[in-house]
Amino acid sequence: MKSEEIEGQIGALEADRGTMACQLEALIDRAKPHLSTVSAKWMETAVERAICQDPDQVQKLGQPQLSALKGKLKDLKDATPKLVMQHMANKDAWPHNRVQDLHDYDNAKARAFFEETFRAVINHIGAVLAEFELIRESGTSHPAWQRIHSGNTYRYAINPGWDQVDCEPVKEYINLYRKYLALGSTINQKRSELAQARAKELWDSA
Numbered sequence: 001m002k003s004e005e006i007e008g009q010i011g012a013l014e015a016d017r018g019t020m021a022c023q024l025e026a027l028i029d030r031a032k033p034h035l036s037t038v039s040a041k042w043m044e045t046a047v048e049r050a051i052c053q054d055p056d057q058v059q060k061l062g063q064p065q066l067s068a069l070k071g072k073l074k075d076l077k078d079a080t081p082k083l084v085m086q087h088m089a090n091k092d093a094w095p096h097n098r099v100q101d102l103h104d105y106d107n108a109k110a111r112a113f114f115e116e117t118f119r120a121v122i123n124h125i126g127a128v129l130a131e132f133e134l135i136r137e138s139g140t141s142h143p144a145w146q147r148i149h150s151g152n153t154y155r156y157a158i159n160p161g162w163d164q165v166d167c168e169p170v171k172e173y174i175n176l177y178r179k180y181l182a183l184g185s186t187i188n189q190k191r192s193e194l195a196q197a198r199a200k201e202l203w204d205s206a
Helices: 003-053 055-078 080-087 108-122 124-131 168-205
Strands: 145-147 154-156
Touching: 003 055, 003 080, 003 108, 003 124, 003 168, 055 080, 055 124, 080 108, 108 124, 108 154, 108 168, 124 145, 124 154
Parallel strands: none
Antiparallel strands: 145 154
16 A cells, blocks of 8 residues: 555544544543532541441530531532542543553553542542541551541542442543544554555665
């Protein structure tokens, strides 16, 4: 095949890939409200679970402190859309914008991106629970909450229920991401073919 023909094929494939990139970006935007909703619900459940697991501390806190806890929970739930936006703000970190790994056909990066966002948002409730002394797992071998660098930042260390992350935009993103990677692999193969064709044409014209 002549180099001009291969160049035309590459141009068409790159145009298709550009269209896919726009679709992937739109799917991330569509997933944001879902991630906000499930993160807020998860934090509410985490506080209720902590309350039930430590009734003595709840009695010690009393009504005023419990009301303050409810207020901080509400503020954090209201802030989840902003927190999701902040975590996803760096477009260079979006899976389809990263340096392509042609072996990443298991969609690990795509799924991990949404899971990391979910975990980053729910981690904020850890500091609130600690403030009201509702984290009491430091002596266990596998604590649910881990303090980061002895500061006031906490990380939920066990599986928070990844199925909550699943929604149609996330599923569509993962499926399209797989096609996006495959198309990138095809383009790279065509570029290799183009280099070989140009070398052959140069040899023939010498």
